[in-house]
Amino acid sequence: MVPGIEPERQPVAGVDFPATFEQFDAWFATEAACRRYLVQLRWPRGFVCPRCQAHSATWTTSRGLWHCRVCQGQTSVTAGTVFEGTRKPLRVWFLAMWFVTSQKHGASALGL
Numbered sequence: 001m002v003p004g005i006e007p008e009r010q011p012v013a014g015v016d017f018p019a020t021f022e023q024f025d026a027w028f029a030t031e032a033a034c035r036r037y038l039v040q041l042r043w044p045r046g047f048v049c050p051r052c053q054a055h056s057a058t059w060t061t062s063r064g065l066w067h068c069r070v071c072q073g074q075t076s077v078t079a080g081t082v083f084e085g086t087r088k089p090l091r092v093w094f095l096a097m098w099f100v101t102s103q104k105h106g107a108s109a110l111g112l
């Protein structure tokens, strides 16, 4: 622990991530819901442009891209993350990660 820096709050099941599969299913019913969740994780205090770092008021395009008012750049919530360029639905990734992290002893490739 670094003196003077508040330790990060531990994520709470049922609050920060689903506690049960039923909850998972309800939280991440659609791609849009998955994206909203990523937006909350990535920009909890509002959008920050990854190109110019501006905390600029922004809008989203019809393709779901975030448009920066300062540099006019466009970015997706998945750009620069492990999800960038994926062809699989976010819901599939979320399900895989949830499955792996919710198993007491990890998940086998076969189980996944």
Ligand SMILES: [Zn+2]
Pocket (backbone or CB within 6 Å): 049, 050, 051, 052, 053, 054, 068, 069, 070, 071, 072, 073
């Ligand atoms: Zn920008």
